[in-house]
Amino acid sequence: MIVASVITPIENVLVSVIDWLGPHGTVGLPWAWSIVALTVMVRVLLVPLTVKQIHSMQSLQRHAPEMKEIQRKFKGDKQKMNEELMRFYKENRINPAASCLPIVLQIPIFLSLYQVLKHFETTTNYVPGDNLEWLGLINITDPANQGWGILLVAIYLGSQLASTYFMSATVDKTQRMIFFALPFLFIPFVIHFKAGLVLYWATTNLWTVGQGVVTRRLVPRTKVAPQKRSSRTPSRADSSDGDGEVPAAVEPDTAVAVVPAAPRKVKRKKKRGSRR
Numbered sequence: 320m321i322v323a324s325v326i327t328p329i330e331n332v333l334v335s336v337i338d339w340l341g342p343h344g345t346v347g348l349p350w351a352w353s354i355v356a357l358t359v360m361v362r363v364l365l366v367p368l369t370v371k372q373i374h375s376m377q378s379l380q381r382h383a384p385e386m387k388e389i390q391r392k393f394k395g396d397k398q399k400m401n402e403e404l405m406r407f408y409k410e411n412r413i414n415p416a417a418s419c420l421p422i423v424l425q426i427p428i429f430l431s432l433y434q435v436l437k438h439f440e441t442t443t444n445y446v447p448g449d450n451l452e453w454l455g456l457i458n459i460t461d462p463a464n465q466g467w468g469i470l471l472v473a474i475y476l477g478s479q480l481a482s483t484y485f486m487s488a489t490v491d492k493t494q495r496m497i498f499f500a501l502p503f504l505f506i507p508f509v510i511h512f513k514a515g516l517v518l519y520w521a522t523t524n525l526w527t528v529g530q531g532v533v534t535r536r537l538v539p540r541t542k543v544a545p546q547k548r549s550s551r552t553p554s555r556a557d558s559s560d561g562d563g564e565v566p567a568a569v570e571p572d573t574a575v576a577v578v579p580a581a582p583r584k585v586k587r588k589k590k591r592g593s594r595r
Contacts (some may be wrong), residue, residue: 329431330442333357337435338444350451351459354432354515358522360430368420373534374401375417382411425523429516436513459515468514473519475509476502478524485531 340346348356362369379386389407393400408415435442438462451458451472456467463472479502487495509517 326427326431326507327435330434333428333431333435334386334442336360341444343444343446351457351515351518354459354518355522357432358519361425362523362526365421365424368417368424369530371414371417372419372421375414378411378413379415379418382407382413387534419515429519432519433513433516435517439513439515457514457518459513461514462509462510463512463517464516465514468510468517471514471517471521472506472510475521476506478528479505482524482527483530485527485534519585 336357337350337353338344339349340348340349340356346353346356349432362439379385386404387415390400393403436459439445451460457471461468463469483495483498483502487498509520513593
C-alpha cells in the first residue's frame, strides 16, 4: 500500500502523457508508439544523470589498479578494506553510486507503467473499439506470451544483453557473467508482463545501446593510472641501452661490483743503430 501511494503521482503523470501522445490526444500516435515516445522522453530527462554515470564509470576504470591494490592489501579484513576504499573514493572524488542513479530512478516509472497498463481501459482516454494493435501484430494490453509478443520478448532479450555489454565494462569477470545470465532468468517473468511494458523495457535497452556506441566514439578512452615509481627505480630512458631496449633488472643483494682491470705495461723495443 505504501508503494502504491508513492507511485500514484507518477501514474497520473504517465496517464496524462500517454493521453497527450495517443490517438485521441494532441500528437495522435498509436498507443504502442506513444509508449516508445514516452520512453524516449524519460531517457532524455535522465541525460544529466547519464553524463554523471559515464564520468563515474570512467573514473572507476582509471583508478582500477589502485583499488585492486587496496583490496589485495586488506583482503583479510573486510571492514578495514571498506574504510580504505571509502577514503580513496573521497580523496579522488569518486562517487560509485552515480553509475546506478539512472537505473534506480527508472524503477518507479517501470512500476507505475505496469499499473497504468493493468488498468489501461479505465485510466487512459480509451474508447471502446479502438485498435490497440501495433502494425497489426501486438496488442499492448495483452501478455507478452501471446501471438507476436514472443518476438517482442526476443527483442527484449537481445537488447538487454547488448546494454549489459556496455554497462558492465568496469566490473570484474565473475560479476559480468552473472549480469549476462540475469536476462535469461527474467524471461519466465517477462513473458507474463503486458506487451506494452516489455516494449518500454526493450526501448530503454536500445537507448542504452545507442548511448554506449556514441560514448565510445565521441568520448576518448581513459588511460589507466600508472603505478607509482620509487626514487630508486630508474626511469625507462635512463635504464635503456643504445637500441632503446631495457636490460634486465639486477637485484641489489646479488649485484657484483665490477673492478676495472689494471692497464697492461707495454715494453718498448730499442731500435738498433740508434747509438751514436
